[in-house]
Amino acid sequence: MNRCINDEFKPIQYIALGNTSNIPQKEDIKLGNETSRRKCVCLADLVEKQIQLTASFKADEVIGTSEIGVFSEQILISHDKYSKIDESFLGVAGDVKIEYIFQFSTGGLRGGWKSATKNHVFYVYEPNNVVGVLEKNSNSWYSQVDSIDDLDGLKGAYYIDTNSKNLYIRPKRDMILEELEEEEIIVQVK
Incomplete structure (x- = not known):
């Protein structure tokens, strides 16, 4: 650069x-x-x-x-x-x-996740343009989906609500909020 x-x-x-x-x-x-x-x-x-x-x-x-x-x-x-x-x-x-x-994009560990109304789905406010989500411990990139409902049947995925600026994720495995914080989720933005 x-x-x-x-x-x-x-x-x-x-x-x-x-x-x-x-x-x-x-x-x-x-x-x-x-x-x-x-x-x-x-x-x-x-x-x-x-x-x-x-x-x-x-x-x-x-x-x-x-x-x-x-x-x-x-x-x-x-x-x-x-x-x-x-x-x-x-x-x-x-x-x-x-x-x-x-x-160019930047990324960092995200904390402060909250449980969504859907099982094993979590969200956090993210005002920046998200270009990727990575589960650091498993080195697994998440797939982007088109709606929050798509997270029901797809593990390792994320959805961005452009109105609320919330980033929703469904981890690779079923877990509770406390386990998610140990997973070290990296959010990549531009």
Whole structure:
């Protein structure tokens, strides 16, 4: 993140495209086969907790590509792969605006759970945008469901009531409130 927002490390300067089919690896120091590179504009959105990079490429530079990377001078910061883009995908000539977004999230142990009216369902007020729930002791991520009623038949799930800002969870196993506090539930938000 330092590379995105300050000069302690060289900040992000470029978005690059390439055409290899190799799967990106953590050790990568360059794209598999870089075909074009453009200087990008970097905007930080503290409300959404994201860094948005934007660059314009000619349409013919995008056609045939299947990988993208972000660089600070010569250092590769991020490397991703996508399905090869062909003429039918773009269908245009001219410039193509590419946005590359780094979405940051934070998480922490949550306490203060209360028992809901449904058996083995608990809730806590959470004003932030929840993106995940993790049961730390079992290292199990919960699935998001569309309604509180869906928690009846699905263990290891969560529901967010957008009106009350309550986060409801149904743990992986049936338990009482005192046992839940020992489970160490991590709520991840953005």
